[in-house]
Every structure is written in structure tokens, then in C-alpha cells.
Amino acid sequence: MEEVEVVVAHNERATLRVGDVFLKIDADQARLDVEVEAMALAPIPTPEILWRKPPVLALAALPGTALGRLGEPSTASSAAWAAAGAAVRMLHDAPLPPWPGRRLDDLASRLDAECDWLVTNDVLPVDLVTRNRRVAEAALRPWTPVFMHGDLQITHVFVDDDKITGVIDWSEAGQGDALYDLAILTLGHEEHLGDVVAGYGTDVDLDVIRAWWSMRSLLAIRWLMEHGFDPAAPGCEVDVLKARM
Known part of the structure; x- marks a missing residue:
């Protein structure tokens, strides 16, 4: 008898796996609408939608394995990371x-609020927040929108x-900054940034990618906790911030 595996779960949404089927449960139907439409529009491989009955979306499992996990060394090859960069370029x-x-x-405004919260509640040292806030500000510049995951x-x-x-997981897709996608893909895996950029196939501003690493980490810590x-x-995330020191 197949077991139910909890892939991720919190009070906003949950993803379960039963055999070769993933069940995404999300009370926010607008978020599921975005996911379904984004997968239909994306020019790169996405999971097959098996059925949808709100608040549940059933997806077929993908072959292969994830590129890696945050906080763990990636066993994927440089070629696999470059292939990921090429796929992101196709999307963009x-x-x-x-x-x-x-x-x-x-x-x-979110950056202001989260940095204030991190300092006021003694979550992180002031100098760590101040340094990364300064780094993060480089991401706050005009960009040409792309189809962003x-x-x-x-x-x-x-x-x-x-x-x-x-x-997988297209619920945050929309128009946005290309370098944000590249930053999230390499967050905590700076050693593979060169592979991703090589696969992406065009010049990118590495300082802006590093800025997004700081921005994303500062914005995410309270939610994660x-x-x-x-x-x-x-x-x-905290180690990502420390690396900028």
C-alpha cells in the first residue's frame, strides 16, 4: 500500500505525494490559477496536470531528481546546472x-519593514542586517520584465x-526581473553560479544577483520562522547573509 508523503506543509498550503502523484492543496484559488496558466504558457517542461478540483491540484511526478536542496551540497553535475541556466533563458x-x-x-517598503523587525526582535546582529541591506539595495533598479518563474x-x-x-511550483510566476530567477536558483550554491550563467548564455550583472541573495534572505527569515x-x-538564509560579510 502506497504511503502519503508530506513534501511541504504550512498554514498557507501543502503538497503531498502519493506514489507518482503530487497533490497541491491551496486555499488561495488565485494562486492555483496562476500556477495552471503559467505551466500552460511556459516553453520548458512542466508537470502534467492530472486533474483539478479546488482546492486541490493533482500533478504527475517528474522523472529524475531535484537539482539539489538548500543547505546541502548538490550532487548534480556542472552540465546539469548549465542545463538549468539554459532552461531559465528559454523561459525568459x-x-x-x-x-x-x-x-x-x-x-x-518590505525591505525596510523586515530589516527593522530583524533588528528590533534581536533575530540578527545589527551589522549583519545593515551590511546586507546595503548589498540588497543594488537589486532595486529598473529592469526589463521577463517571464519569471x-x-x-x-x-x-x-x-x-x-x-x-x-x-515545478509556478504559483509565483509573472512578469519580473530575470536576475531574480538566477539568484533564487543559485541561493546557497554560489559555487554553481558560473555554470548557470554559462548555460544562460548572456552577460549578467553578478552584483545584482548577489543583491537578490541578500534581499531574498532578509525578506524570508520572518516568514520561515x-x-x-x-x-x-x-x-x-542566515549563512547566505553571513557570506556577504
């Missing part, structure tokens, strides 16, 4: 999705034989 070259993405002023963690990219078999995750685990 595609026509824009019809819905909007992040706004610069929203990001700036929006949550391109390495656990969302599946590879087999150094080829991309699919990308409130939802039962540990951003201070080895190789995770």
Missing part, C-alpha cells in the same frame, strides 16, 4: 504572461542525465 525569452509582477516600491529554488528543478525533465522552518540551519 518567451512572451510575457498577461498578469503583472513585483513592483519596486513594494519591495523597498518567481520561486526557482533548486528543489523545483528536476534533472535526469544532465537534462532538465521539468520545473513563523511557518516552522529554520533559516539558521547550515547553508540556509
Whole structure:
């Protein structure tokens, strides 16, 4: 008898695996709508949608394994990381999705609020927050929007034989900054940034990617703590911030 595996679960949504089927449960139907539409528009492999009955979306499992996990060394080859970069470039070259993405002023105000919270609640040392806030500000510049995945963690990219078999979790997709996707893909795995950029195939501003590493980590820590995750685990968000020192 097949067991139910809890892939991820918190009070906003949950993903379960039963055999070769993933069940995504999300009370926010707009988020599931984005996921379904983004997968239909994306020019790269995505999971097959088996059925949808709100609040549940059933997806077929992808072949292969995830590119890696945050906080753990990746066993994927340089060629696999380069293939991921090439897939991201294909996505970014595609026509824009019809819905909007992040706004610069929203990001700036969120950064202010989260940095204040981290310091006021003694979550992180003041100098660590101040340094990374300064680094993060380089991401707050005008960009040409692309079709952005929006949550391109390495656990969302599946590879087999150094080829991309699919990308999952499209609920944050929209119009956005190309370098944000590249930053999230390499967060905590700076040693593979060169492979990803080589596969991406065009010049990128590495300082902006590093800025997004700081930005994403500063913005995520409170949410992670409130939802039962540990951003201070080895190789995770707090270590990413310390690396900028």
C-alpha cells in the first residue's frame, strides 16, 4: 500500500505525494490559477496536470531528481546546472504572461519593514542586517520584465542525465526581473553560479544577483520562522547573509 508523503506543509498550503502523484492543496484559488496558466504558457517542461478540483491540484511526478536542496551540497553535475541556466533563458525569452509582477516600491517598503523587525526582535546582529541591506539595495533598479518563474529554488528543478525533465511550483510566476530567477536558483550554491550563467548564455550583472541573495534572505527569515522552518540551519538564509560579510 502506497504511503502519503508530506513534501511541504504550512498554514498557507501543502503538497503531498502519493506514489507518482503530487497533490497541491491551496486555499488561495488565485494562486492555483496562476500556477495552471503559467505551466500552460511556459516553453520548458512542466508537470502534467492530472486533474483539478479546488482546492486541490493533482500533478504527475517528474522523472529524475531535484537539482539539489538548500543547505546541502548538490550532487548534480556542472552540465546539469548549465542545463538549468539554459532552461531559465528559454523561459525568459518567451512572451510575457498577461498578469503583472513585483513592483519596486513594494519591495523597498518590505525591505525596510523586515530589516527593522530583524533588528528590533534581536533575530540578527545589527551589522549583519545593515551590511546586507546595503548589498540588497543594488537589486532595486529598473529592469526589463521577463517571464519569471518567481520561486526557482533548486528543489523545483528536476534533472535526469544532465537534462532538465521539468520545473515545478509556478504559483509565483509573472512578469519580473530575470536576475531574480538566477539568484533564487543559485541561493546557497554560489559555487554553481558560473555554470548557470554559462548555460544562460548572456552577460549578467553578478552584483545584482548577489543583491537578490541578500534581499531574498532578509525578506524570508520572518516568514520561515513563523511557518516552522529554520533559516539558521547550515547553508540556509542566515549563512547566505553571513557570506556577504
